[in-house]
Amino acid sequence: MYLKPYLLLLFSCNLVISNAQTFSARVLDSVTKEPIPYATVATGLNQGLITNEDGEFTFLLENVSHPQDSIFISYMGYETKGVLFSKTEDLEILMTPKTYELNEVFLSTRTLDVDEIIDNVKERLDKNYAVGLTKKKIFFRQSETGAMKKLDFGFEKSTIVELNKKLIDSITKIIPNKSSYYKETAADLYGNNENYKLNIKKAAELYDKNTDISAEGIGKKLEKIFNDNIKKDSYIKIKSGIFSTKMEVDSILRENEDAKIKVEKRKAEGDSNFHQQIENQIAYLYEQLFFSEDSKIDVIDKSNRYNFSLENYTVINGMSVYIIPFSPKGGKEFKGTLYVNTLDFAIVRLDFENVKPISKFGLLGISYSNDVFRGKMLFDKDENGNYSPKYIELSDGGSMGLERPLKVIEKNKHVKGRRKQNELSLNLNIQGSQLMKYEFVVFESEAINQSYFDKIEEYKVVKATYLSQYDPTFWKNHTIIEPNQAIETFKVVE
Secondary structure, three states: OOOHHHHHHHOOOOOOOOOOOEEEEEEEEOOOOOEOOOOEEEEEOOEEEEOOOOOEEEEEHHHOOOOOOEEEEEOOOEOOEEEEOOOOOOEEEEEOEOOOOHHHHOOOOOOOOHHHHHHHHHHOHHHHOOOOOEEEEEEEEEEEEEEEEEEEOOEEEEOOOOOOHHHHHHHHHHOOOEEEEEEEEEEEEEEOOOOEEEEEEEEEEEOOHHHHHHHHHHHHHHHHHHHHHOOOOOEEEEEEOOEEEEEEHHHHHHHHHHHHHHHHHHHHHOEHHHHHHHHHHHHHHHHOOOOOOOOOOOOOOOHHHEEEOOOEEEEEOOEEEEEEEEEEOOOOOEEEEEEEEOOOOOEEEEEEEEOOOOOEEEEOOEEEEEEEEEEEEEEEEOOOOOEEEEEEEEEEEEEEEEEEEEEEEEEOOOOOOOOEEEEEEEEEEEEEEEEEEEEEEEEEEEEOOHHHHHHOOOOOOEOOEEEOEOOHHHHOOOOOOOOOHHHHOOEOOO
């Protein structure tokens, strides 16, 4: 919809692939038969994947480095399991809970208390998470869900006959109460957490295009009303409470035409915006790594404002680790669990969840609360001995509201009589929520040098494929993390 920046602001698996090529399985606890999410599936040196939240995974045999003939599944507190993948039918892999004595997993000249462990973690951050240059094969998924709890434009007055309450109500009806949008990307990522280049190999967008088509029809209708009733040499004054702004009609029309041209160009050639969006979202995830300067997760940086306890020990990928739950003191926001390598004091896993809103804002009828900020981070040691993200999951969202009057007034100083030509008065009351979930998986990683990195060219024009329902065959030649049930069952009703 071309007038969206102005007018809408106002009126606003089972893969179907040859079984000979794939290996699919579900990882379960042998005792409880419950799925084991986020288990590590090693398919080769510096190769592997993560099970999804339902314990499922799938990969192409042709993507596995031969003569490898087995995969190895590991998860904290379980015996590592080796499985021959000559069997290609779907199967269940049962993991046996591991029992061990303290001296089996932890040997030291003396026992450290939890404060000493945290001090060691902080002291070795720079060494453990050194930012070397790598080439990584990644998969990135963004899931966005929205809910409109209240949508009332509060129509009060319009001097344009066509711009009436009936039209405003029709706009209300096309905006769904619930919405879902999914974005998936397979890519090569070069560089490190601070400086990187991204080349997207394949991308898909999954959403309901019918809503866009409906909105486009309303947009064309609003555009016609705008062109038929507003004089080209007028200006538009927008007032909301004590605030107002002015826009020239001629500049609105020019920008509208420019927008049309850009939309048509993107349809024909692809969209560099998509590449930029993925880059920005990966940058945001990197920014939230617990050792990053700007991370909201300040459990290590502000460790004196959290309570820590040494709960137990376990094994992750052959590494003995401390299990350290934490909770906030006073006004801090997070609770969760650290898993710390007993030898080098690297955090190899972090689970976190906010216990209070991360931020809140409320002023002059506009409100927002960042109510949800939770996730997990898993780290792997690379060939240089440094730790880097293997898997990042982050859910980030909150509630928002807009409750205030709005007037749109057309004025023209080139006509005789009163300058005011037309007026639209609304009393907005809009309440909703939005949740973004990001999943970032590294399947392969290899060290590169600066010369190699400098020669990499980014291809920024990307044509993401639109899908009206999830199609696992779309990713036939790529390794991905399995979709959850919400994605698998998503289907647009035509």
